[in-house]
Amino acid sequence: MSEKIVIALGGNALQSGKSEATAEAQLKVVRKTCEYIADISCMGYEIGIVHGNGPQVGRILLASETAKDVTPAMPFDVCGAMSQGYIGYHIQQALKYALNKRNRNIPVLTIETQTVVEKNDPAFKHPTKPIGPFYSEEEAKELEKTKGYTMVEDAGRGYRRVVASPLPRKIVEIEAVKTLWPTSIVISTGGGGIPVIENRNGTYSGVAAVIDKDFGAELLAEEVGADYLMILTEVEKVAINFGKPDQQDLSTLTLEDADKYIEEGQFAPGSMLPKVEAAMKFVRGYPNKKAIITSLDCAVDALAGKTGTIVSFA
Numbered sequence: 001m002s003e004k005i006v007i008a009l010g011g012n013a014l015q016s017g018k019s020e021a022t023a024e025a026q027l028k029v030v031r032k033t034c035e036y037i038a039d040i041s042c043m044g045y046e047i048g049i050v051h052g053n054g055p056q057v058g059r060i061l062l063a064s065e066t067a068k069d070v071t072p073a074m075p076f077d078v079c080g081a082m083s084q085g086y087i088g089y090h091i092q093q094a095l096k097y098a099l100n101k102r103n104r105n106i107p108v109l110t111i112e113t114q115t116v117v118e119k120n121d122p123a124f125k126h127p128t129k130p131i132g133p134f135y136s137e138e139e140a141k142e143l144e145k146t147k148g149y150t151m152v153e154d155a156g157r158g159y160r161r162v163v164a165s166p167l168p169r170k171i172v173e174i175e176a177v178k179t180l181w182p183t184s185i186v187i188s189t190g191g192g193g194i195p196v197i198e199n200r201n202g203t204y205s206g207v208a209a210v211i212d213k214d215f216g217a218e219l220l221a222e223e224v225g226a227d228y229l230m231i232l233t234e235v236e237k238v239a240i241n242f243g244k245p246d247q248q249d250l251s252t253l254t255l256e257d258a259d260k261y262i263e264e265g266q267f268a269p270g271s272m273l274p275k276v277e278a279a280m281k282f283v284r285g286y287p288n289k290k291a292i293i294t295s296l297d298c299a300v301d302a303l304a305g306k307t308g309t310i311v312s313f314a
């Protein structure tokens, strides 16, 4: 039986640097990334794809708010759904092309996915998820004053708006994903899924939040019984003393070491910390499962054990 991989693509990584936030620039990065994903598919792995949406959903919100005098602003959850739509469309188009080039005939499709969160998740009172563009410190202070945004410094790259990021509890469309999984490459749980709460009568209502896609991908990986959780971002390896002269890149990371580094504050909240935590959750109790954190470009090499950070139970 083929081994299963859930591949999580970083929202920032797909934007190819903070200054190039156009749809065209994203498509370029997606095309390149899909060549690697097609190679992984040709190696015989069954693949499911999850993508981030932090920069994208933030920009859609911003555009919607800015245009509110011309057309009514879109609610937050609808902006999340829009981000799933266009990122999924880019991946579908690029991945199908890359697979066709390799004579690999496998359907690729996107499922607009809702993810249930808890109404009382403490995250609603403590926003941590960076979204949208990067700002200078001065711009950030101005936005806090004029728009009431909560702004934080994001891993040495500038200031960003942060919003609530509740934990994903249930993927509403999981049965559809599982049904399609063996015969297709399914793009699902984009941006962690559109956050919804479950009402008493069985209906769902969207909420203003952005789920962390690393936790969403981890939940999906558990649900489909994946062998690997591969988290692709901008850096080749997880580091300690990140961005300092004594930065040390890590090739392996055990749960014990990860706990120690988290205690030391080595992984930035809202960026590297959720990736490490999602990886830890995936491998906990499973000596045979592996989580890999690496860059988009290094996906194939990391799977062969040549680079990346491999997070394992022990």
Ligand SMILES: Nc1ncnc2c1ncn2[C@@H]1O[C@H](COP(=O)(O)OP(=O)(O)O)[C@@H](O)[C@H]1O
Residues within 6 Å of the ligand: 009, 010, 011, 012, 013, 014, 052, 054, 155, 232, 233, 234, 235, 237, 238, 239, 240, 241, 242, 266, 267, 268, 270, 271, 272, 273
């Ligand atoms: N300890 C660390 N090791 C490596 N990268 C780190 C670390 N702490 C923070 N980072 C930053 O986290 C970024 C990944 O988070 P982010 O950009 O939010 O991911 P995504 O690609 O999923 O959007 C890296 O590109 C790097 O700038």
Ligand SMILES: NC(=O)OP(=O)(O)O
Residues within 6 Å of the ligand: 009, 010, 011, 012, 051, 052, 053, 054, 055, 190, 191, 192, 210, 211, 212, 213, 214
């Ligand atoms: N939703 C989410 O986690 O997006 P990023 O990967 O862009 O942070």
